[in-house]
Amino acid sequence: EPRDAQTQFSSEKFPTVSKTLPILEYLIERWDNFARLPKFAKIAYAIRKGLEKIQKWYNKTDDSNMYFICLGLEPSIKLEYCKAKWDEDDYEKGLTSFKKV
DSSP states (O other), X not given: OGGGHHHHHTOXXXXXXXXXXXXXXXXXXXXXXXXXXXXXXXXXXXXXXXXXXXXXXHHHGGGOTHHHHHHHHOTTTTTHHHHHHSOHHHHHHHHHHHHHO
């Protein structure tokens, strides 16, 4: 659920960097779907403005290879997540930085 995303980010017991991209990608996908539903037509503008903010922070993850590397090192995620969700160029770029570590 989208409401659980904040809880995932604020975990105090476990590192959360490896969860950053999957959570942001999940939120972007879900909110985009919500904005298209007639049920949410009255608040679609607000949802889209929220999406702009999430996309802004998601785009900032491109400034660091740390996110891809953390995904690759996370035992429950590994590189399969990136391979399945990302386009080939982004995946190859991340894999190159991962191999350097």
